[in-house]
Every structure is written in C-alpha cells, then in structure tokens.
Amino acid sequence: MLMNASEVARLLKKDESTIVKWIKKEKLPAVLVRGNYRINRVDLLEWATEHSITVPPELFAAAEADVTLPTLAEALEAGGVHCSVPGDDKLSVLRNVVNLLKLPPQMDPEFLLQVLLAREAIGTTAVGDGIAIPHVRNPILLQDKPSPAITLCFLEKPIDFGALDGKPVRILFMLTSPTVRVHLHLLSRLAYALHDPQFRATLNLACDPVGIIEAATRFERELRR
Incomplete structure (x- = not known):
C-alpha cells in the first residue's frame, strides 16, 4: 500500500x-x-x-484478477440515491445520512457518526464544486457489512464543509465498504467519475436516481473500452 x-x-x-x-x-x-x-x-x-x-484508474485496480469488485452503478444501487436530505450543519447532515445507511445490526450509528466526524476533523472530505465524500478512515470498521455501497445524498440546503474552493456542499457521497481494497476501489472509481463531464452534468441537473444510475453505468462501460 x-x-x-x-x-x-x-x-x-x-x-x-x-x-x-x-x-x-x-x-x-x-x-x-x-x-x-x-x-x-x-x-x-x-x-x-x-x-x-x-489519477489513472488502473493504478488502483485490485491485485487479484479473480476477485469481483462492484461497479460504480452497483455500489450506487446498493446505497441508494436520496433527495432533499435535511440538516442545518455538518453534524446534523451527517447524522441524517448515517440514518439512511443500511448498516448491520451490530453497528452503532452514533459510533459511526463519531468516526466520520473524527475524519472531518483531520481534513475536510469536500472535494470542491459543492461535493463531499465522507467516509470512515479505516474501512475495516464496516467489515461485517454484507456489501459495499455508495449512498448518494442531495442535501435540502447547501452546508459548509470547509471546502478548499469555499463552496458549500450540496451533493454528498457516503462510502461504506468491508475492506481497504474495496474502499480504495470505490473511491478511485468515484473520483474518476467526477472528472467525467457527462456524469457531472447528470449530477448537476437534479436528484434523478434513475438518470444517475444510468450515467454511472455508461461511465463504467466507457471506462472498460
């Protein structure tokens, strides 16, 4: 690593x-x-x-070719696309997002929220242009989660995440994964997709779950080519 x-x-x-x-x-x-x-x-x-x-996506490909890793579209389908997620500040937004996650019964949502806030304290997960990608610093915390997922939330109102470009966050991708390898795979796929003009344009249009999944599927298809 x-x-x-x-x-x-x-x-x-x-x-x-x-x-x-x-x-x-x-x-x-x-x-x-x-x-x-x-x-x-x-x-x-x-x-x-x-x-x-x-960064080149192949840099972060899995070492073992026989392991099936989720596509961006599959991860988004697993996590869901949620519209008008409420919250008046970073704490309340993240709490509401955590409550939307499909967590295993043994996972304490408040503890997960604490870990996410600790990650934010190290450095903002806002990546600019109104987008943030909060995630646990050590994905092994979610090792009992049955499947990796990306939960996409369109916030009810923009929230200050301390982004480098100064723009408040209006779109939030929450990554949950059982291993570091899967976490790295999902993060790299998402980071690369956010540089894709068509995928970004779809995000900027509206909270359209079907359209966003279709855009993610197209992105993966083009990436394979």
Missing part, C-alpha cells in the same frame, strides 16, 4: 521534485522511512481528489 515519491511521480507523470513539493507545501500525506518519503495509496487518492488532480 506504500509508494515512494519516484513511483508516484511516474504514475502521475510529474517530476519527483513536484511530489516532494506537494508533500512539504500542499500537505500531501507522507511518512519518512530511512530518509525517503512513503505515501499511502488511499491518502494519495484522497489528496488528489481534493486537489482536482486526475
């Missing part, structure tokens, strides 16, 4: 000095190991998404 600065530079087609500058000045998460920077793939993807940097 860890990459060095030169590997990240090759994959993103940047100079290694640019990666080091991002670490030192742009808060790209990294740790020093024997004098060399090591970057976690989850941290890289989250940071790149927040800074509108496109």
Whole structure:
C-alpha cells in the first residue's frame, strides 16, 4: 500500500521534485522511512481528489484478477440515491445520512457518526464544486457489512464543509465498504467519475436516481473500452 515519491511521480507523470513539493507545501500525506518519503495509496487518492488532480484508474485496480469488485452503478444501487436530505450543519447532515445507511445490526450509528466526524476533523472530505465524500478512515470498521455501497445524498440546503474552493456542499457521497481494497476501489472509481463531464452534468441537473444510475453505468462501460 506504500509508494515512494519516484513511483508516484511516474504514475502521475510529474517530476519527483513536484511530489516532494506537494508533500512539504500542499500537505500531501507522507511518512519518512530511512530518509525517503512513503505515501499511502488511499491518502494519495484522497489528496488528489481534493486537489482536482486526475489519477489513472488502473493504478488502483485490485491485485487479484479473480476477485469481483462492484461497479460504480452497483455500489450506487446498493446505497441508494436520496433527495432533499435535511440538516442545518455538518453534524446534523451527517447524522441524517448515517440514518439512511443500511448498516448491520451490530453497528452503532452514533459510533459511526463519531468516526466520520473524527475524519472531518483531520481534513475536510469536500472535494470542491459543492461535493463531499465522507467516509470512515479505516474501512475495516464496516467489515461485517454484507456489501459495499455508495449512498448518494442531495442535501435540502447547501452546508459548509470547509471546502478548499469555499463552496458549500450540496451533493454528498457516503462510502461504506468491508475492506481497504474495496474502499480504495470505490473511491478511485468515484473520483474518476467526477472528472467525467457527462456524469457531472447528470449530477448537476437534479436528484434523478434513475438518470444517475444510468450515467454511472455508461461511465463504467466507457471506462472498460
């Protein structure tokens, strides 16, 4: 799961000095190991998404070809598309979103909310242009969840999430997954889809569950080509 600065530079087609500058000045998460920077793939993807940097989807493909991972459309169908989710601030919005999730009986919703708020305290999950992708920092917390899902919520009114571009959040994707691999897969698929003009246009039109699932299916079809 860890990459060095030169590997990240090759994959993103940047100079290694640019990666080091991002670490030192742009808060790209990294740790020093024997004098060399090591970057976690989850941290890289989250940071790149927040800074509108496109990453190649194949970078985050599963290592084992025999494991079936959900498509974006399948994950959205599992989580559902919800319109006019109420809330006056980040806390109340996240609480209402958690209540919409299909959690296993043993999962305490209040504990999940606490973990989500802790993640927000580390750094906003808003990725700009009115979109946020809140998720638990350690997906293993949801290891008893039967299937991975992306719950899409259109908020009743825009909420300040501390986004880098200053725009309040009006669309929220909540990721829930049983393993780090599945979490990384879903996050990469979603991050890449948000750079797709047709998918973004569908999101911006209205809260249209059928249209959004169809747009996600088209995106996956084009990606396979």
